[in-house]
Structure formats: structure tokens, C-alpha cells
Amino acid sequence: MNTPKKNLPIGEFIALLALMTSIIALSTDMMLPALEIIGKDLNVANANDPQLIISSLFLGLAVGNILAGPLSDSYGRKPVIYFGYLVFVLGCVLSLIATDLTLMLVGRVLQGFGAAFPRIVTLALVRDLYEGRAMARIMSIVMAVFIIVPAISPAIGQGILLISHWRHMFTFLMIMAILTFIWFALRQRETLSLKARRKLSLTGILSGIKECISIRAALGYTISAGLIFGAFLGYLSSAQQIFQVAFGVGELFPIYFGSAALSIGLASVINSKLVIKHGMRSLTTKALIVTISASTLFLIPSIMMNGVPPLWMFMLWLLIVFFAMGIIFGNFNAMAMEPLGHMAGLGAAFVGALSTFISLPLGWAVGHFFDGGVLPLVTGFALCGIASYAMLRWADAPQEIRA
Secondary structure (H helix, E strand, O other), rough: OOOOOOOOOOHHHHHHHHHHHHHHHHHOOOHHHHHHHOOOOOOOOOOOHHHHHHHHHHHHHHHHHHHHHHHHHOOOOHHHHHHHHHHHHHHHHHHHHHHHHHHHHHHHHHHHHHHHHHHHHHHHHHHHOOOHHHHHHHHHHHHHHHHHHHHHHHHHHHHHHHHHOOOOOHHHHHHHHHHHHHHHHHHHOOOOOOOOOOOOHHHHHHHHHHHHHHHHHHHHHHHHHHHHHHHHHHHHHHHHHHHHHHOOOHHHHHHHHHHHHHHHHHHHHHHHHHHHHHHHHHHHHHHHHHHHHHHHHHHHHHHHHHOOOOOOHHHHHHHHHHHHHHHHHHHHHHHHHHHHHHHHHHHHHHHHHHHHHHHHHHHHHHHHOOOOOOHHHHHHHHHHHHHHHHHHHHHOOOOOOOO
């Protein structure tokens, strides 16, 4: 296919990037209404084990993150994204035909591995074209558009369950991946020139990782992002059980889940307007303080009511915390990437892989300890928020790059 030479119009560029990065959210959230059904069909014994269908996706994502950036720095952004989509489709096929949990999880790991390539390389692609607060603004707008996907994904999954079998969720994912692949191939130009490409070698990769670790801002913000995302991953893993088991909302689950997701989207839009004036660090610090405060306060009624407070109270807490997440997510990526512009691909891989590897065990712990109430989730957000804030303060120590 011919590669376009001109930059896309900013609106189309943002929409394309949002769709490419949303493949993870779509692959995650669309499954939530079906977790219990899939578990029964695959003869899963432990009621919490279907959560692995969510976390295994992020395991593949973490591994893919490691390779996506360095490969894109050597071979260009577009070929690497093409490869990722092909692996993702293969993973969908395996999950589609799975007759036991093991094959399902293999397929999910491959889906996460493949999805890592468009997710990470689009971050490098944005860094190729933008920097600083302008980059944070683009990422916030992408997040705002992208968040529509998790808001509607459970409803899509619920709709598929109503008219068909859960296996056709993977058919839907394959169709979306193929359509996005075609759009990207036809419209987006290669952003990494031949002169800017780095020779692929283990020594070079290790040297680049060592450099990333040596930059206080890149390391600190990445760890901080991983800590708070761990609590969020715990929510994703246990959301279906919380809403449908603890609160008994039944088929209204997609509405409650989607409204919380829209809170993240609203915050992302507001962040894109405020970040130029107030800066990434100030907004992120305030958002973490809100998360810690709201979660700590909500622990009191949660404990008093044996882990099952009124649904309206839980939703109020969730909307507040998720609004803060919308501020946090877009800014953390941009803050961590800011000093890594000279190696955007490897830098994106470092940021994505390390933050995901940190979040995986935390998310597993929060979800695994689901006991019929919300205490594990609220406690997870409080503790992860405190740890993330502490790491943010460490990263904010005097450094060479200020945004």
C-alpha cells in the first residue's frame, strides 16, 4: 500500500489513534457481561477464575509492550502495527474456538500481545509529531474519544449475548481490528524517517532501558502510573461481580459501568483544556489527592455496612474516583514520555511494559479478594493511590525536563 506523505487532519488523526488504542478497552470491557457464562461453558471451577480472562489480556499486553517500541524504532511505526493486528486476529480465532479455559487464556494473551503494538506505537507516533503540553493535550483528547469505547463496550457485549453466542464477541473484535488496520494503512503516513531509525540489537535495547531507568522523571512517573492502574485493573476484573453479585443490577450492568467510564471521558476533555495553562504535574497531583481522600472516606461506610453500602453511594464514589482517573491517565503517559523523545519507540515500550507489569499483580490481588462486597476495591484504590502519590513526589524532585 502507498504511504501518505501529508499529515492527517487533526480530527481524523485523533479519531484514528483513539480507535487504535481502544482495542484494549474493547477487548476487555465487552467481555465483562459474559464472564460468568464463559466460566460455566468452559467448566471453570472457582467463581473468581473467569477474572483471568481479563488479566491474561494484560499479561500479553505487558510482554508485547517490551517488543513493540524497539521494533518500531528499527523498522518504522507502520510495519510493526501491521504485525500487531495480525497477532491480535490470531488470538481472537483461538478464543473463538476454545473449549477449555487454558486455550481461552492462550488466545487472550495473544490478543493482548498483538494489541500492544498499536497501543504502544501510537504513543511513539504522537511523540514523533508533538511534545510537552501539546502532546499531553493530544493524548487527553484521544483519551476522551477513546473512553466512549469502554462506556459502550459492555452494552455491545450484552447485545451480542441477547441475540447470539458469546463466541461471536471475538468475531466482532476481528472485524473491528481488520477495519482499523485498513484505515490506518491507507491514511496514516510513516512518521519515523530512515535517518532516525535505531539499529535493532540487544545491546542497544539494554542500553536504552538503562537510560530510561536513569532518568528520574521517566522511571518515577511510570512506576506511579503502574501503581494507580493496578487498582483500576482490579476494578475491571471484578466489576461484573460487584455490580451483578454484590448489588444485583442484572442486565443493567452495562449502564452503570458505562456511566462510570463516561466520567473518565469527561475528565479527559476537561484535562485537555486545562493542561496547557496549569501543567501536567499540578493536575495529576490534585487528582491523586482526590482519589486518596475519596477512597479513604468511603472506607468508613463500606466497613460499617459489611462491604455493601447503598448502590447510589458506591456510584458517587466511583464517579469521583474515575473523574480523577481521567485526569491521571493522559498526563502520566505524557509526563513519562517527555524526556524520551529521542527514543520514542523504546521509551513507549519501557513506560507501557513497566507500568503494566506493576499493575498486574496489584490488579489480580484487588480482584481475587472479591468477597461479595466492595471493601477490597475501595481499599485497593486508597492504598495504590497513596503509593502512587509518594512515587509522584519522588519523581517531581529537581530534574532536567520540566513540562
